[in-house]
Amino acid sequence: MALSSILENISLQPYNTFGVEATARCFLSVATTEALVALLGGQGQDVPILVLGGGSNILFTRDFEGLVLKNDILGIDVLAKDDRSVRVRAGGGEDWHTFVQWCLRRGFYGLENLSLIPGTVGAAPVQNIGAYGVEVGDRIETVEAIDLQSGEPCRFKADACDFAYRRSLFKDRFRGRFFITAVIFKLSKQPQLITAYADVRHALAERKETTLTPQGLSDTICAIRRRKLPDPEKLANAGSFFKNPVISRQHCDELVGRFPELPVYPLDDQRVKIAAGWMIEYCGWKGRTLGACGVYPHQALVLVNYGGASGRDILILAEAVQASVEETFGIRLEPEPLIL
Numbered sequence: 181m182a183l184s185s186i187l188e189n190i191s192l193q194p195y196n197t198f199g200v201e202a203t204a205r206c207f208l209s210v211a212t213t214e215a216l217v218a219l220l221g222g223q224g225q226d227v228p229i230l231v232l233g234g235g236s237n238i239l240f241t242r243d244f245e246g247l248v249l250k251n252d253i254l255g256i257d258v259l260a261k262d263d264r265s266v267r268v269r270a271g272g273g274e275d276w277h278t279f280v281q282w283c284l285r286r287g288f289y290g291l292e293n294l295s296l297i298p299g300t301v302g303a304a305p306v307q308n309i310g311a312y313g314v315e316v317g318d319r320i321e322t323v324e325a326i327d328l329q330s331g332e333p334c335r336f337k338a339d340a341c342d343f344a345y346r347r348s349l350f351k352d353r354f355r356g357r358f359f360i361t362a363v364i365f366k367l368s369k370q371p372q373l374i375t376a377y378a379d380v381r382h383a384l385a386e387r388k389e390t391t392l393t394p395q396g397l398s399d400t401i402c403a404i405r406r407r408k409l410p411d412p413e414k415l416a417n418a419g420s421f422f423k424n425p426v427i428s429r430q431h432c433d434e435l436v437g438r439f440p441e442l443p444v445y446p447l448d449d450q451r452v453k454i455a456a457g458w459m460i461e462y463c464g465w466k467g468r469t470l471g472a473c474g475v476y477p478h479q480a481l482v483l484v485n486y487g488g489a490s491g492r493d494i495l496i497l498a499e500a501v502q503a504s505v506e507e508t509f510g511i512r513l514e515p516e517p518l519i520l
């Protein structure tokens with residue numbers, strides 16, 4: 181990759197779904213792994229690097245004084261299949277939802293509950309994307325990456341990725357260190373439909389068809405998401421701005437004693453997840469605006485940019501929400517997107 185293809189002083193507004201203005205000092209579209217390896221030249225870079233996918237989980241609060249590497253590595257290959265399962269490798273720059281639909285059309289199942297999540301394949305392992313009872317970490321076999329410090333290629337088996345609720349080693353321990361070039365998925369050729377989530381059950385109950393196919397489940401989930409979440413093309417946002425707090429059962433019992441309607445989702449014997457959206461709504465934030473941004477009126481977990489808000493404006497709103505929730509519930513909400 182010629183260094184001359186590095187662009188300078190590029191607006192990041194078209195590259196983030198919050199639609200906020202920020203400038204990247206340097207910007208490069210990376211279309212192949214080989215080009216990335218050549219760029220790094222067997223060693224790390226001395227400028228800060230940001231790997232960017234679809235920009236649907238990032239809040240820019242200032243210009244980025246380094247090199248943005250936009251992941252445009254494409255390609256989907258079936259590596260192996262038998263009667264029951266299939267291994268599929270997808271380039272990190274592939275659009276996530278398009279990839280999910282590609283798999284469904286070929287009868288490769290397991291990703292249908294993750295339909296319509298914005299972003300790229302390469303970002304999916306970073307926060308272990310999840311929705312409607314499925315997390316992508318359960319469908320990943322291997323993550324292929326380039327170490328931005330050494331320039332060396334690396335492979336991580338799923339059990340080495342520290343996948344947990346909206347976490348992985350790419351988001352926590354090794355944040356910003358690896359460029360994920362491709363992901364290998366292990367999918368099933370036999371549908372195993374996961375429909376336990378209340379929203380999914382209710383939507384399916386309203387459908388006329390008696391048999392449910394994986395494509396039907398995907399369509400149902402897309403319809404639920406279109407109803408509940410703002411489309412970033414029409415109303416700028418980054419999905420859930422806060423994670424649902426994970427707390428001990430004992431802590432949860434105390435909270436439920438004070439707030440009996442607090443929704444609680446058991447994770448295991450020790451830990452439960454509690455609904456951040458409910459707490460934000462309880463504090464009166466649902467539908468409120470602060471300047472040009474606000475809390476989405478139909479889902480309190482989502483912050484939206486009504487047009488013209490800066491990243492700092494959105495951060496000020498987020499901090500005000502955090503302060504209210506902390507004052508009322510004694511819990512500090514953790515943001516989900518990367519804040520830069």
Ligand SMILES: Cc1cc2nc3c(=O)[nH]c(=O)nc-3n(C[C@H](O)[C@H](O)[C@H](O)COP(=O)(O)OP(=O)(O)OC[C@H]3O[C@@H](n4cnc5c(N)ncnc54)[C@H](O)[C@@H]3O)c2cc1C
Nearest residue numbers: 233234235236237298299300302303309310359360418419
């Ligand atoms: C309307 C809406 C709904 C959403 N719903 C969900 C949901 O249901 N579940 C869910 O989990 N998330 C959801 N999200 C969040 C978002 O879609 C996911 O986190 C998605 O995986 C981000 O992909 P991206 O390509 O846009 O990543 P970006 O926003 O570009 O990047 C996010 C982070 O990943 C890093 N990164 C990106 N690509 C790579 C790579 N190739 N290698 C290494 N690091 C990389 C970035 O540096 C950054 O830290 C939603 C967002 C929106 C706007």
